[in-house]
Amino acid sequence: MEKILDIKDLKVSFHTYNGEVQAVRGISFELNKGETLAVVGESGCGKSVTSKAIMRLLPTPPAEIKEGSVIEFDGKNVLKMSQQELRELRGAEISMIFQDPMTSLNPTMTVGRQIAESLQIHRGMNKQEAFAEAVKMLKLVNIPNAENRAKQYPHEFSGGMRQRAMIAIALACNPKILIADEPTTALDVTIQAQIMDLIKDLQDKLGTAVILVTHDLGVVADVAHRIQVMYAGQIIERGTKDEIFYNGQHPYSWALLRSVPRLDLGNKAELYSLKGTPPDLIKPPVGCPFAARCEYCMPICREEMPPVTKLSETHEVACWLSHPLAPKVESPIKTGGVK
Structure with missing residues (x-):
């Protein structure tokens, strides 16, 4: 299988008033x-x-990714980007779905606009194209009545639907x-x-x-x-x-x-x-x-x-x-x- 992510000797610490918390202590793994x-x-x-x-x-400070840590994505060194x-x-x-969609979604923007924003930034679409693609993504994650739902705000979605919306945002640009x-x-x-x-x-x-x-x-x-x-x-x-x-x-x-x-x-x-x-x-x-x-x-x-x-x-x-x-x-x- 082809390797896409390579982590070597990753060490992450957090500097606090009590001392240095060694949160990650030299882990190595790969993803295919x-x-x-x-x-x-x-x-x-x-x-x-x-x-x-x-x-x-990770916010730096207080977090610190230690010298000698390696994070390579598709052959590129993420730590030097x-x-x-x-x-x-x-x-x-690379996209991420977080634990709590209610704190990850912007409460002042419609769900469709939040998906469309990612498409405009990364895929160069105009507003209309991006919104149409956002509706497609909502359909892809099995949200019913996607066109109307795209015009609604996160608080109008149930917990499960908010998580589906987060998945739609994460996958909108077809990440690796x-x-x-x-x-x-x-x-x-x-x-x-x-x-x-x-x-x-x-x-x-x-x-x-x-x-x-x-x-x-x-x-x-x-x-x-x-x-x-x-x-x-x-x-x-x-x-x-x-x-x-x-x-x-x-x-x-x-x-x-x-x-x-x-x-x-x-x-x-x-x-x-x-x-x-x-x-x-x-x-x-x-x-x-x-x-x-x-x-x-x-x-x-x-x-x-x-x-x-x-x-x-x-x-x-x-x-x-x-x-x-x-x-x-x-x-x-x-x-x-x-x-």
């Missing part, structure tokens, strides 16, 4: 054309900071990469499923690569090609969807999988809850960042960061349990993954 990469982990693990760093949307080059990149080449940052967080379950089906369907039609940022492994089960699990600003496990769901090797991946409700266990089953809190990233732990919450923790886990163990061509994990000399621990996830 037309694939969906899911980035999963609980709040504060660095998922959204990573996605905003890709588009250079001028403001003009970034304006051309955002929306046209779509970053979806928790696109279903504020929506009910049925609308969540519709939004995920829509993203998958549009990806098939347009061939857009997708980075899906979420804390919910249940959301990515049907759409992701590859999954990388983040914790405390680091990638602790990565693999194909099947490798993570059916053969996950990190205790944190097990915890995320166990917290997903399972239909086969009925409504009487107790939902798993991970105890403790993530570490303070002003003073990150010396060893494995998950050690304090891990029920399989060994003395070495608190003393030294585990090396990355390659389990297959696509599957890697950073955990001392994968070391040849470590005691064998059976996964608590029942055979068959998450149902």
Whole structure:
């Protein structure tokens, strides 16, 4: 597959009154054309900071992308782009859907005009052409009565329709990469499923690569090609969807999988809850960042960061349990993954 995005040793810090928060601590990954990469982990693990760093949307200060970090899009170094080059990149080449569409959409502009504005800037259309294309985009994301809806304001849309409008804006210029940052967080379950089906369907039609940022492994089960699990600003496990769901090797991946409700266990089953809190990233732990919450923790886990163990061509994990000399621990996830 052809690589479109290459991230190497990305480090992002925030300078606060209390000290330097090391939000992202040296992560590397790549994205191929037309694939969906899911980035999963609980709040504060660095998922959204990573996605905003890709588009250079972090305010500097207080944020700082550290020297030595590399973000390459289509062979171009994003970290060395001028403001003009970034304006051309955002929306046209890489687009983003944010968590809350109500705070992302402009309440003083009609939805159609907000889509049209992007088309006028990036594709040089006049007002009439851009509005006609905006109506087409609203139809593409399954908004009924699109011509009238295009003349309405965001407050006149439901939550699910606002998220669809955000997707229409993001895809208006046919970008090569779509970053979806928790696109279903504020929506009910049925609308969540519709939004995920829509993203998958549009990806098939347009061939857009997708980075899906979420804390919910249940959301990515049907759409992701590859999954990388983040914790405390680091990638602790990565693999194909099947490798993570059916053969996950990190205790944190097990915890995320166990917290997903399972239909086969009925409504009487107790939902798993991970105890403790993530570490303070002003003073990150010396060893494995998950050690304090891990029920399989060994003395070495608190003393030294585990090396990355390659389990297959696509599957890697950073955990001392994968070391040849470590005691064998059976996964608590029942055979068959998450149902």
